[in-house]
Amino acid sequence: MIVRLQTEPFEPGALLTDFCRGRSETGAVVSFTGIARASAGATQALELEAYPGFTDAEIGRIAEAARTRFGLDDLMIAHRIGRIAPGEAIVFVATAAAHRREAFEAADHLMDYLKSRAPFWKKEHGPDGARWIEPTARDLADAERWD
């Protein structure tokens, strides 16, 4: 299981290739890549702040719980921190399980957690300056589906 926070851009295809390698008992791998949106020019960059040692530990705890809950063989989470330009991948989640249903559900669950409850602080830089963003009602409702 890998949980990684990084300031450098990553290439989701390469992460998926590595994640799939050498699996003979895994029947299903599901991956999700989130990409920073420009929102028609309203967002020039996202800035994501984490608390090193706390943010990764909290995400690791949720990842471990998800591995048990969905009976996963393995999972991987890579998350950008720092300044992220539109078009760049911001998050990558991959789940591996014997069968597809568990892999799909675990990836969905992990993304709902990461989008609304993970300890990040997100700032949006736009033409009119910067503002701090909080989860949308939709993000919060999505996360509640798993409680």
Next chain:
Amino acid sequence: MARVLLFGRLADIAGWRERRLDSLPARLSSLKALIAADDPRLAEALAAPGVQAAVDKTLVRGDMALAAGMEIAFLPPMSGG
């Protein structure tokens, strides 16, 4: 040496993200009062709903006793990624 960390909007309001203190007050509530003593905007932001504290990278609820060398972080509502 103790460390006090601010994140997100709290750091922007205060104009600092990290402070080192030779000694800590006895309780978390007194530390909050101390760091915001000369900054009413920070005092207001720290009292806002949803602001949490972590001591040595563990979330804590309510007031608690502090000891030398601890790392205390004040965390505004988390946004997710």
